[in-house]
Amino acid sequence: MSDSQTTTESIALYNSDKSVDEQRAALTNGAVPVAVTGLGKMGLPLAAVYSETTKNVTGVDIDSSVVEAIENGDCHITGEPALADLVAELVDDGALTATTDGVEAARNARVHVVIVPTLVDENDQPILSVMDSAMSTIAEGLEPGDIVIAESTLPPRTCVDRLLPLLERESGLSREEFGLAFCPERTSSGRALEDIRGAYPKIVGGVDEESTRVAELIYGEINSNEIIPVSDATTAEAVKVFEGVYRDTNIGVANELALMTEELGIDVTEAIEAANTQPFCHLHIPGAGVGGHCIPYYPHFLMGPFETDTPVMRAARETNDEMPRYTANHALDGLHAEGVDPEDARVLVLGLTYRPGVNEIEKTPALPLIEELDAAGASVTAVDPVNTHTEPFEKAGATLVSMDELSTYDACVLVTPQAAFEELSIPALGDSDRRLVLVDGRQELKHLRGHDSIHYRGIGINV
Numbered sequence: 001m002s003d004s005q006t007t008t009e010s011i012a013l014y015n016s017d018k019s020v021d022e023q024r025a026a027l028t029n030g031a032v033p034v035a036v037t038g039l040g041k042m043g044l045p046l047a048a049v050y051s052e053t054t055k056n057v058t059g060v061d062i063d064s065s066v067v068e069a070i071e072n073g074d075c076h077i078t079g080e081p082a083l084a085d086l087v088a089e090l091v092d093d094g095a096l097t098a099t100t101d102g103v104e105a106a107r108n109a110r111v112h113v114v115i116v117p118t119l120v121d122e123n124d125q126p127i128l129s130v131m132d133s134a135m136s137t138i139a140e141g142l143e144p145g146d147i148v149i150a151e152s153t154l155p156p157r158t159c160v161d162r163l164l165p166l167l168e169r170e171s172g173l174s175r176e177e178f179g180l181a182f183c184p185e186r187t188s189s190g191r192a193l194e195d196i197r198g199a200y201p202k203i204v205g206g207v208d209e210e211s212t213r214v215a216e217l218i219y220g221e222i223n224s225n226e227i228i229p230v231s232d233a234t235t236a237e238a239v240k241v242f243e244g245v246y247r248d249t250n251i252g253v254a255n256e257l258a259l260m261t262e263e264l265g266i267d268v269t270e271a272i273e274a275a276n277t278q279p280f281c282h283l284h285i286p287g288a289g290v291g292g293h294c295i296p297y298y299p300h301f302l303m304g305p306f307e308t309d310t311p312v313m314r315a316a317r318e319t320n321d322e323m324p325r326y327t328a329n330h331a332l333d334g335l336h337a338e339g340v341d342p343e344d345a346r347v348l349v350l351g352l353t354y355r356p357g358v359n360e361i362e363k364t365p366a367l368p369l370i371e372e373l374d375a376a377g378a379s380v381t382a383v384d385p386v387n388t389h390t391e392p393f394e395k396a397g398a399t400l401v402s403m404d405e406l407s408t409y410d411a412c413v414l415v416t417p418q419a420a421f422e423e424l425s426i427p428a429l430g431d432s433d434r435r436l437v438l439v440d441g442r443q444e445l446k447h448l449r450g451h452d453s454i455h456y457r458g459i460g461i462n463v
């Protein structure tokens with residue numbers, strides 16, 4: 001523990017009687033202990049940025065291996081430039097510690113940040129039990145003058161209707177004694193430190209004005225970009241979900257246009273690119289599907305809990321979820337055209353993670369695509385040098401190989417264009433006695449259209 005963690009009386013910020021300058025000084029000199037709950041891909045970078053600013057952060061996680069690694073100055077998160085060095089330095093300085101004892105951490109903290117997973121269940125309903133559990137732990141240690149900050153993406157109204165009553169009920173404090181704010185994490189894996197430090201403006205919204213004020217003061221020190229206080233926590237929750245809904249529905253329109261390619265007889269992706277030269281058009285890119293823990297889930301944070309009909313979001317979600325099957329069928333149709341029975345076909349899937357460079361397979365389009373090919377009787381091989389998750393793909397029927405174990409195939413489907421694939425000679429993946437069916441799931445291989453040993457098929461690209 002740093003000196004500031006052991007000797008200075010901790011300062012609370014909510015309803016503080018100190019001047020704003022004194023509050024800022026306390027926050028940045030270690031007199032305001034912070035607890036960050038959830039030390040994953042987003043939580044550890046967030047704890048590190050909080051720690052470099054406040055010099056007094058205790059990270060909390062239920063996974064003892066995560067806590068042990070951090071306590072040893074190690075970083076269990078890969079793919080985040082500079083994070084490992086920063087964690088080692090902060091732990092060495094005593095500015096960052098970690099524990100599985102969330103109650104003890106809450107008792108010592110005056111700022112409680114929560115960034116645990118918020119996914120959806122098999123019925124597409126948001127899973128908030130993890131957030132509830134983290135908040136219950138915090139409630140046991142909550143003191144008057146504390147502020148709780150939720151950063152996990154939440155369905156709008158969660159703070160005001162669910163978390164505030166939970167904190168009040170389980171802490172025994174009245175809601176006038178502590179703060180609660182929603183400050184969404186606008187961060188992409190692979191650039192977390194840069195994003196958290198200030199790539200984008202930070203949205204802050206409290207359940208009352210004092211909560212908004214304190215959140216704005218805190219993030220004014222954490223984030224170098226503009227801090228945008230909005231009317232309340234629900235507005236802030238809506239901002240984050242709306243960002244994701246915009247992206248998912250936009251991709252859904254792009255995919256729907258791509259499905260018109262054959263009937264229109266054009267390269268839809270060329271038309272999209274040209275349309276986007278007009279400043280009021282921002283059509284996204286059609287592809288093999290929409291994966292990750294954000295974009296496919298956030299529409300369900302509105303479609304699930306609320307009664308209002310949302311046909312546009314629903315249709316876009318359904319279209320995007322259909323793209324892996326559409327892409328698999330492109331491969332099967334191509335094999336038929338080349339006189340290859342899918343039951344005898346060897347198909348190579350290029351890329352398994354949900355997007356390039358990120359070792360994450362949540363809702364990856366590669367999985368349903370492999371299931372479709374396997375169901376058609378094809379022999380499926382998959383390669384992805386970034387991916388380390390094997391069991392789901394093997395269970396779906398794929399044989400996973402490394403780059404130097406590649407053979408020859410009847411068809412090849414590009415799902416996620418990992419950088420390492422640029423070294424590949426795609427034509428060399430085919431057999432000399434017939435054309436290789438190539439399905440370009442991400443418009444990365446257009447240059448191979450017309451190649452004499454390639455039967456090229458694209459998403460939104462007529463040939």
Ligand SMILES: NC(=O)c1ccc[n+]([C@@H]2O[C@H](COP(=O)([O-])OP(=O)(O)OC[C@H]3O[C@@H](n4cnc5c(N)ncnc54)[C@H](O)[C@@H]3O)[C@@H](O)[C@H]2O)c1
Pocket residue numbers: 037038039040041042043060061062063066115116117118119130133134151152153154185186187188189293294
């Ligand atoms: N990953 C992203 O790109 C991204 C971007 C923006 C926002 N977010 C938001 O951040 C949230 C967290 O995402 P992530 O990618 O860091 O998740 P993650 O799965 O990488 O990490 C979650 C961590 O929380 C821990 N945890 C789970 N339950 C806990 C509990 N009750 N108490 C303490 N720790 C607990 C887990 O052990 C794990 O270490 C997401 O739900 C999302 O809403 C994520």
Ligand SMILES: CC(=O)N[C@@H]1[C@@H](OP(=O)(O)OP(=O)(O)OC[C@H]2O[C@@H](n3ccc(=O)[nH]c3=O)[C@H](O)[C@@H]2O)O[C@H](CO)[C@@H](O)[C@@H]1O
Pocket residue numbers: 185186187188189243244247251284285286287288289290291292293294295354355
């Ligand atoms: C700050 C923050 O919260 N950042 C989030 C993070 O989201 P993310 O990590 O989930 O990544 P995404 O890029 O959204 O990809 C999701 C899936 O959609 C597919 N896709 C994408 C674009 C397209 O035109 N057509 C597609 O088909 C792609 O292949 C992949 O499977 O970064 C995005 C900016 O990159 C942000 O917008 C998003 O808020």
